[in-house]
Structure formats: C-alpha cells, structure tokens
Amino acid sequence: MRRSREVVQLQQNVPRPVSAEISRSWLLVAATRPESFDAAESSRADQIILDVEDAVDPGLKDQARADVVDWLSTGGSGWVRINDRTSNFWSDDVDALVGIPGLLGVMLAKAESPEHVSETFDRLHGATPVIALVESALGIEEAANIARARGAYRLAFGSGDYRRDTGTSSDDMAMAYPRSRLVIASRVGNLPGPIDGPTVGSNHPVLREQGGVAVALGMTGKLCLDIEQLPIINEVISPTRSDVAWARDFLADFEARGRVVRDGSDLPRLGRAQKIDKLARAFGVEPS
Numbered sequence: 001m002r003r004s005r006e007v008v009q010l011q012q013n014v015p016r017p018v019s020a021e022i023s024r025s026w027l028l029v030a031a032t033r034p035e036s037f038d039a040a041e042s043s044r045a046d047q048i049i050l051d052v053e054d055a056v057d058p059g060l061k062d063q064a065r066a067d068v069v070d071w072l073s074t075g076g077s078g079w080v081r082i083n084d085r086t087s088n089f090w091s092d093d094v095d096a097l098v099g100i101p102g103l104l105g106v107m108l109a110k111a112e113s114p115e116h117v118s119e120t121f122d123r124l125h126g127a128t129p130v131i132a133l134v135e136s137a138l139g140i141e142e143a144a145n146i147a148r149a150r151g152a153y154r155l156a157f158g159s160g161d162y163r164r165d166t167g168t169s170s171d172d173m174a175m176a177y178p179r180s181r182l183v184i185a186s187r188v189g190n191l192p193g194p195i196d197g198p199t200v201g202s203n204h205p206v207l208r209e210q211g212g213v214a215v216a217l218g219m220t221g222k223l224c225l226d227i228e229q230l231p232i233i234n235e236v237i238s239p240t241r242s243d244v245a246w247a248r249d250f251l252a253d254f255e256a257r258g259r260v261v262r263d264g265s266d267l268p269r270l271g272r273a274q275k276i277d278k279l280a281r282a283f284g285v286e287p288s
Contacts, residue, residue, distance in 0.1 A: 018046040020079075020104065020129070020153070021192045022282055024237035027224045028081065028198070030055035031064035037071050041078065044230040046221075048078040052093060053109045061089050065096050072102035079103075081133070084110035085119060094123040105129040105153060110161070112139045114149035121151025129153035131195070135161035140178045147189025155182050155189075156223065159197025172213050183218035193220030202228040211236035238283045239276045245287035247276035 018024070023046035029036055031052040040048045050071075056064045061083075068080055080097060083089035085108065097103055108120050111132035121130050130151045134143055135158025147155055157179060159170075168174045182194040196214035199207055199222075211233055214222055222233050239247070250273040254266075261267060279285075 018282060020047055022220065022279060023047045024221050024283075025224050025230045025233045026079075026156075026195055026221055027227065027230065028055070029078075031068050031080075032056055032060055034067040034071060037076055037078075040227070041076060043227045044234060045224065045227075046234070047104070049081050049107055049223075050078055051081045052089075053081045053083050058089075061092075065093060069096050069100060072097075072100045075102065077102040077104055079105045079107055079131070081107040081109060082120075084108065085116040086110075090120075091123075094120060097128070098124055103128060105131060107131040107133050107156060109133050110135050110139070110158070111146055112136060113142055114145045114152075117146055117149035117152050121149075124151075126151070131156050133158045134178075134182060136165040137162075140181050143181050143185035144188045147185040147191050149189075152189060152191060154192050154195060154221070155186050156195035156221075157182055157197045157219075162197075176217060179214065179217045179219060193218055195219065195221035195223060198223040198225045199229070200225065202226055202232075204232055207232040208236055234283070238285050239280050241285060241288035243276050244280040244285050247273040247280070248287055251277060 025044070025046045027040055027043060027045035027048045028051050029040045029048055031050050032055065037050065050068045052061065052064050052068060072078070080103065082093035082097070094106075097106065105128055106120065106124065108117060108130050111117055111134055117130050117132050121128065131154045132146045132149070132152055133156045134140060134146065139146070140162070143155065146152060159175065162168065162178055163170060179196065186192065186194050196219045199210045207229055211222060215237055220237065222237065224230055224233055250269060254270060
C-alpha cells in the first residue's frame with residue numbers, strides 16, 4: 001500500500017490542526033480499509049484512529065496491522081486503537097508500533113487497571129501517549145486509578161461494550177453515571193476531559209442531542225463512526241459564538257479595571273472566560 005512520493009511529501013509531518021489534548025472529534029477507521037486512510041486524514045476530524053481491535057476479524061489482524069504500520073511509515077499520521085492488554089494480539093500490536101514515525105498515540109481497548117496503561121506505555125518505550133478506553137463495570141470502578149497511571153493521556157468511554165457488560169440501556173439517565181465517573185476520574189488524574197462513546201447514525205438532531213448531553217456532563221470529545229458526523233460533533237463541542245462574545249467582553253472589562261476582583265463570583269467567571277477564549281481560538285470560533 002505504498003503511496004506516491006508526492007502524497008508522502010505533502011502529508012509527512014503535517015500536524016493535525018487541533019491539539020489532541022482538546023480534540024473534539026475522534027474518527028474511528030477500520031484498519032481493514034486502508035484505501036480510506038487518506039480520506040480520513042484529510043477530513044474534518046480533529047484526530048483519526050485506525051482501528052485494529054473491534055473492527056478487525058481475528059483472522060485479519062496481521063494484515064490489518066501491517067497496513068496500518070505501512071501507512072504510518074509512509075507519511076500518514078494518526079492514532080491506533082490496539083487490542084486489550086489481556087488479549088493474544090496486544091503484544092504484537094505494541095511491538096509493531098514502536099518507533100513508527102506517523103504514530104501520534106494509541107487507544108488501549110478495554111482498560112481495566114492502571115497496569116494495563118503503564119505496561120502499554122512502557123512497551124512503547126515511554127514515548128507514546130495512551131488513551132485508556134474504559135468499557136466495563138470494572139474499568140469504571142478503577143477509572144481514577146487508570147487516570148493516574150503512567151502514560152495515561154486521556155480517558156475514553158466504550159459505551160457499547162459497557163452497556164453489554166452491565167445490561168444498562170442507552171438512556172441518558174442510565175449512562176450519566178459512567179460518564180460522570182470518567183469526568184471526575186479525569187480531573188483527579190489531572191487529565192483533559194474524557195472522550196465520549198460514539199453515536200450510531202448521522203441523524204443531525206440525534207447527534208446534537210447526544211453531543212450536548214456529553215458536554216453538559218463535562219466530556220470534551222466524542223468518538224465518531226462516519227465522516228458525516230464530524231462537523232456536527234465539532235460544532236456541538238465547541239464554545240458557542242455567544243459564549244465567546246461573553247468571554248471576551250468579560251476579559252476586556254477585567255483588564256480595563258486593572259484586574260481587580262470585585263466579589264466572589266469574579267474568579268470563577270474569569271476561569272470560565274479564559275477557558276472559553278482559549279478553546280475558541282484553537283477551534284476558530286468567532287464571537288457573534
């Protein structure tokens with residue numbers, strides 16, 4: 001799956017426009033479809049994740065892994081969702097990815113202990129960030145410890161497998177508890193906000209509703225299954241234009257009065273305004 005020299009020269013070492021620390025949309029791409037890698041990289045996704053785990057039949061793992069390594073070695077860049085620490089495929093996954101130039105990080109499936117994260121990080125020579133994908137009751141219970149593990153970069157929610165493990169419905173109220181646990185664990189571990197699980201389908205009202213629920217609970221990213229989902233998710237997770245206008249007005253007024261704190265609400269509002277302004281600049285959101 002070698003690409004032309006021109007394509008490699010154009011794409012090599014070109015960073016994603018949004019830092020992974022604050023990335024909103026994380027597009028999952030089946031590693032069995034190497035012909036789609038280039039299109040995913042040039043999409044509106046803040047980050048792409050080449051999936052060698054759930055999206056790949058066990059009999060196809062070796063070829064899918066080889067295609068991912070080839071693409072990342074010839075100018076492509078992205079994250080890779082690898083198989084879980086207890087699987088027979090984990091060792092081959094991490095060994096194949098060590099030192100690959102286009103690898104931005106790995107998403108570790110079915111993380112259930114801090115050791116799963118730290119062992120993955122260490123096998124990758126301590127140079128590759130690890131997103132822990134929490135997908136079970138045990139993983140949720142251990143979330144704070146996982147967030148403090150060596151090499152942990154962000155937490156993500158494997159909502160489908162979590163529902164299968166616990167028998168929980170997809171109802172917003174039922175899913176609020178695990179989402180909130182990941183938000184709190186991320187704060188305890190001093191990590192960025194967690195990445196929510198995907199929404200099936202590209203129905204815009206449903207995507208907006210689900211994205212809004214995740215944001216309301218404190219999540220700051222979302223896994224995506226299709227390129228058509230990306231603009232909606234990016235919009236929903238970004239600050240609104242009216243929020244940006246408020247933030248910049250507040251910051252201008254705060255500077256104009258010599259940064260004097262008038263009452264107990266000023267510092268919380270200052271923190272919120274600074275965060276909104278930072279994200280707006282990163283995402284290119286202008287005030288209304």
